[in-house]
Amino acid sequence: xxxxxxxxxxxxxxxxxxxxxxxxxxxxxxxxxxxxxxxxxxxxxxxxxxxxxxxxxxxxxxxxxxxxxxxxxxxxxxxxxxxxxxxxxxxxxxxxxxxxxxxxxxxxxxxxxxxxxxxxxxxxxxxxxxxxxxxxxxxxxxxxxxxxxxxxxxxxxxxxxxxxxxxxxxxxxxxxxxxxxxxxxxxxxxxxxxxxxxxxxxxxxxxxxxxxxxxxxxxxxxxxxxxxxxxxxxxxxxxxxxxxxxxxxxxxxxxxxxxxxxxxxxxxxxxxxxxxxxxxxxxxxxxxxxxxxxxxxxxxxxxxxxxxxxx
Numbered sequence: 001x002x003x004x005x006x007x008x009x010x011x012x013x014x015x016x017x018x019x020x021x022x023x024x025x026x027x028x029x030x031x032x033x034x035x036x037x038x039x040x041x042x043x044x045x046x047x048x049x050x051x052x053x054x055x056x057x058x059x060x061x062x063x064x065x066x067x068x069x070x071x072x073x074x075x076x077x078x079x080x081x082x083x084x085x086x087x088x089x090x091x092x093x094x095x096x097x098x099x100x101x102x103x104x105x106x107x108x109x110x111x112x113x114x115x116x117x118x119x120x121x122x123x124x125x126x127x128x129x130x131x132x133x134x135x136x137x138x139x140x141x142x143x144x145x146x147x148x149x150x151x152x153x154x155x156x157x158x159x160x161x162x163x164x165x166x167x168x169x170x171x172x173x174x175x176x177x178x179x180x181x182x183x184x185x186x187x188x189x190x191x192x193x194x195x196x197x198x199x200x201x202x203x204x205x206x207x208x209x210x211x212x213x214x215x216x217x218x219x220x221x222x223x224x225x226x227x228x229x230x231x232x233x234x235x236x237x238x239x240x241x242x243x244x245x246x247x248x249x250x251x252x253x254x255x256x257x258x259x260x261x262x263x264x265x266x267x268x269x270x271x272x273x274x275x276x277x278x279x280x281x282x283x284x285x286x287x288x289x290x291x292x293x294x295x296x297x298x299x300x301x302x303x304x305x306x307x308x309x310x311x
Contacts, residue, residue: 004042005108009100009145011035011091013181013274013281013310016241017153017219019248020212021138023201024157026219028226029140030150030173032181033309037083037096041108044078055081055097061132062098062125066105069124074109089183090275092141098125099145119165122146136195141275143168149311150176152223171223173310177231177283180269180290182297182304184256184278211248215241235270235283242272260302267293281308 010031017027049059059079067073079101085093102125106113116124122142129135144151147170154167200208218241225234242261251258257273260280264271267289269282284290290306297304 003108004040005104006038006040007100007103007107008036008038009096009103010311011085011093011096012141012144013179014090014140015150016222016237017215018140018241018273018275019138019197019245020215020219021140021153021155022136022197023208023212024155024160025212025216026155027140027153028150028171028219028222029144029153030171030176031144031148031311032091033311034181034305034307035083035085035091035093037081037085037093037100039097039100039104040080040082041077041104042080044076046076047074048076048078050079050081052081054087057133058094058098058128059101061128062101063105064132065124065127066102070106070109070111072109074105077108079104086183086279087186088277089186089279090273090277091183091279092145092275094129095125095137095141096145098128099142118146118148119143119168123165136198139166149173152219171226175226175229176310177234178306179281179308179310180284180293180304180306181274181279181281181308182260182264182293182302183274183280184260184302186278208248211244214244218244231283235285238270238272238282239265245273256300259300260297263296263300264293267296269293278302 010033012029013032015028017025021027049056085091085096122139125142126139129137140153143153150171150173152169152171156166159166218237222234222237257278257280261271264282269285271280271282273280294304
């Protein structure tokens, strides 16, 4: 009987703190199952990857990282990728595919999933982009996808440089108020948006250092707001997080997301980007918000979603 292995990984929302994860900050992120990526491997006489160039670009280095980490050559396989995560809008679509592919490779080659702790899986997947592709990326995408739940992540410098990983705490997604999400048809590569941050950080640019500290404060405060059920305070942290990112990157880098955030705010909701692309989210405010927002976002060519499946 032919062996077929499938693995699905959800998209993720960067709730608070991003992009401080790469600079010893703090973040809160959570999986959102309205969108997911599934990788299926089946027996074959050679290794066959999908023909899509975008998929090949991330799957070839994922395979290399797998073989290097486990010191073995994968059995030949045919691979199928199914994903409904919009491309390059900041919902961690690439890392979802990479994580699903890594787990599928492990199962297909009979490597027990518990060989890696969730944090180790996230760290391994991060190598695909930072070491193989030379892309500026952080752990706040991959950790909630690996753990499968909402996380508060403290990337304290002492911990990261000492033991090599931060402090990751599970948060109850059921404590969140109802969220909405809207996205453009397609965004742009988040690595491009982040490309100059390492240099600015290495030079200890005063403005960036201060913003990173404030972003971390948003995550710390947001965690308390979630645990205390303080929706108003959480909304304030979401708005502040966006304003800080705007100061960090400038209006040009935000593109149409700036217009979308301002649109959401004009309708009475808080709003910020889910990541670094063309997707934003906020807290549903009032009985008529969703109806008004769906119409308003449609007019600028964006899709609006109100029934988010978070975990």
